[in-house]
Amino acid sequence: MHWTFSDEQRALRDRALELAGELGRSDDLAARDRDGVFSRDDFRRCAAWGVLGSHVDRRWGGRGRGAVDTVLILEAIGYGCRDNGLTLALGGQMWSVQEPIEVYGSEEQKQRFLPRLCSGEWIGVHGVSEEHSGSDALALQTTARRVDGGYVLDGRKCYIGMAPHADVALVLANSDPEAGKWGVSAFLVEKGEGFSLSPPRAKSGTRTNPLGDLVFEQCFVPEENRLGGEGVGLSLFTHTIKWERAFIHAGHLGAMQRLLERCFEYSRQRRQFGRPIGDFQAVSHRIAEMRLRQETARLLMYNVAAMKDRGLDASIECAMAKLHIAECLLASATDAVRIHGARGYLEEFEIERELRDHLGGVIYAGTSDIQRNLIYDLLGR
Structure with a gap:
């Protein structure tokens, strides 16, 4: 499967990349990571741009975009912004709070809650x-x-x-x-x-x-x-968790691409035994695997997004996307640490933070083992 984006979608991605370049520009991410500080300013900046309301109907303060366009935006933000916690916060609210309100809420509830959530006034x-x-x-x-x-x-x-x-x-x-x-x-x-x-x-x-x-x-x-x-809790939870499984890692797709590019550049610059370390298969093969993971992760996520835009159930596809992308993120972050050696282990080079940030991905929104169980069970239906 090959994805071709329209001129409008590429322009949308470019605008999202511009936004991403503005996020965190004036702060010290390493210090905020050490202290556990959330940037509400960046969260509100994303909301004002339209990120939080991307997939919400215009009647309730959103932009009315489809899942493919919304994933495209989140991926661009994850690529251009190094704050993986911010992209996780955006996705968490979008898919596990706003989505069920839009589907299960009364008109009064939608009017009361969704505009405040989409604008960033409230965090849900x-x-x-x-x-x-x-x-x-x-x-x-x-x-x-x-x-x-x-x-x-x-x-x-x-x-x-x-x-x-x-x-x-x-x-x-x-x-x-x-x-x-x-x-x-x-x-x-x-x-x-x-x-x-x-x-x-x-x-x-x-x-x-x-x-x-x-x-x-x-x-x-x-x-x-x-x-x-x-x-209605069971029905609501089942509906919501599919969206969360499918797209909670949308921003982290961009982070995976960013990490791949950084490792490739390092492999060309870093020299050992008189040669770039990329000349050694122990390094080049890891980078090749990172590229493969990034490509297959994108294909799975955009396939689910396209299915959702067509109104299809995509239950097994959501579980496969969550499982594969979470495991790919963790594997690629681990490879990045190995490629960078001692630098990868030190906080100042910000590689070890990528590994720590992606450890939780195999746990939240359903563990990898739960996804495997779901895939097996759904095969029989």
């Missing part, structure tokens, strides 16, 4: 994971007890990207515990009484995308903030 997070329910995502302890006018939420969501900066959370909770996964409902919970955010939790990579917990203690949520009907 997706609250599913709990301490004892990781891959078994809907084995939830968080409860939603019905009361007059709404629900009272109690529980704790863990390992939530961007949680320390959340203005609103899309939360799954048990509204009918006896019904199991069929009793899970979804709620849009705004910051306020009974809803608190933990401090950032220290982690290995994408530190500029802080991770924390959402804590609900007798948190009242009005009925108009329930997203969809009671018990």
Whole structure:
């Protein structure tokens, strides 16, 4: 399969690259990585450009673009901007918060939440994971007890990207515990009484995308903030996770290309034993594998995007894209460290950060092993 982009799409990518070149220009990314500092300014700059609203209908503050064009934008930003945590934050909100609101939300909810999310005024997070329910995502302890006018939420969501900066959370909770996964409902919970955010939790990579917990203690949520009907949580989660699996790494496709180019240039400049290290197959073969991974990763992602734009289900294709791209990112980042030797191991050269940033990709949005399980199960349908 060969992708040919139109003149309009190439112009769109060029404009996104210009935006990417402006991001983080005035700050020290290495320092922010060490301190776990998120750049809300860059997040809002992306929102003002139209990144967050790219895939949202114009009626609700978006740009109404298709999945292919949106991936093209995110890939360009990941290529031109070295802040992998920022691109992860953009994708996390776009696919796991805005997408389900647009599909499952009432007209009032879309008008109330989506313009604020698309503009960057609000940061939205997706609250599913709990301490004892990781891959078994809907084995939830968080409860939603019905009361007059709404629900009272109690529980704790863990390992939530961007949680320390959340203005609103899309939360799954048990509204009918006896019904199991069929009793899970979804709620849009705004910051306020009974809803608190933990401090950032220290982690290995994408530190500029802080991770924390959402804590609900007798948190009242009005009925108009329930997203969809009671018990719709399973359907909403299944729909949402497909989009997240498929496109959460869209920005990181650009990072993979950036890393490939840097390694190739280094292999031509760095000399050992009187020759460029690229003359040695131990190096050249690694770079060849990096190129192969980058190409196959792009093909899988753009294939899924094209299928989504045609209204196709693409369940197995989403799982294959998530599995392959996450593993390719980790393998290529590991090769980059090896190619750079001691430089790759030192913080000052920023190669080891790429490895740390892509470690989590084989875990979040469904582990690689879960994707393998899904692919096998879907083959029989």
